[in-house]
Amino acid sequence: MSIIFPSSHCFSCNKNIPVYYNIPLLSYFLLKGKCFFCRSEFPSRYAFVELISGLFTIITYLIFDFSHAFFIYSILTYLLIAVTFVDIDHFIIPNGFIIFGLLVLFFGLFGNFLSINWEESMSGSFVFAGFLFSIGLIGQFILKKESIGFGDVKLGLILGGFLGVEYSVLALYLSFAISALVVIIFLNRSFKKGNNKIPFGPYLAAGTLISLFTIDPQGGNYILNWYYRTMF
Numbered sequence: 429m430s431i432i433f434p435s436s437h438c439f440s441c442n443k444n445i446p447v448y449y450n451i452p453l454l455s456y457f458l459l460k461g462k463c464f465f466c467r468s469e470f471p472s473r474y475a476f477v478e479l480i481s482g483l484f485t486i487i488t489y490l491i492f493d494f495s496h497a498f499f500i501y502s503i504l505t506y507l508l509i510a511v512t513f514v515d516i517d518h519f520i521i522p523n524g525f526i527i528f529g530l531l532v533l534f535f536g537l538f539g540n541f542l543s544i545n546w547e548e549s550m551s552g553s554f555v556f557a558g559f560l561f562s563i564g565l566i567g568q569f570i571l572k573k574e575s576i577g578f579g580d581v582k583l584g585l586i587l588g589g590f591l592g593v594e595y596s597v598l599a600l601y602l603s604f605a606i607s608a609l610v611v612i613i614f615l616n617r618s619f620k621k622g623n624n625k626i627p628f629g630p631y632l633a634a635g636t637l638i639s640l641f642t643i644d645p646q647g648g649n650y651i652l653n654w655y656y657r658t659m660f
């Protein structure tokens with residue numbers, strides 16, 4: 429729960445988990461996913477989150493090397509993993525996440541740690557959040573109920589700030605494309621049953637992460653470079 433004040437505990441027996449039983453992935457596999465004290469099982473999702481956090485950190489390192497940007501974008505990555513799982517479970521993006529993201533963004537901008545300046549960052553926020561807000565309004569008008577939530581708009585404000593305009597457009601495009609694919613492939617049946625609520629945070633997270641992870645260390649972005657080569 430915290431790396432500063434070790435307070436992670438078993439939800440069954442409430443015993444604190446000592447640091448040596450709390451090593452990401454390793455402890456999970458050595459203890460076979462069970463609490464050392466009462467042997468109750470921990471959700472495999474914990475191990476999965478640890479795994480993707482590690483993988484994403486490696487990818488971020490390969491792109492940004494050991495730089496300030498590496499730290500900033502790693503934190504953004506962890507934030508997006510948290511947003512994804514909380515939004516899937518509770519259909520909400522907590523304001524605490526938004527505020528934390530804003531603080532990291534401002535820190536990155538003040539320290540000049542991002543590859544974009546304030547102006548580019550604010551334009552990105554405007555495009556990302558503005559687009560989601562407009563889609564939300566149109567959805568509200570057509571469907572007569574909330575389509576894109578305000579939590580998504582607030583998240584868009586932060587993501588756009590990290591990405592700048594060009595990457596925001598790419599991330600938005602990917603988010604909507606992936607969500608459309610998922611709806612067509614997986615959710616068709618549950619939609620017919622009237623269960624038509626899907627969280628959009630995970631798609632925004634996916635679109636943003638793909639946009640960042642396809643940055644070409646030589647310059648530009650693999651997807652955008654390909655697009656410009658093909659189209660012009």
Ligand SMILES: [Zn+2]
Pocket residue numbers: 438439440441442443463464465466467468
């Ligand atoms: Zn226990």
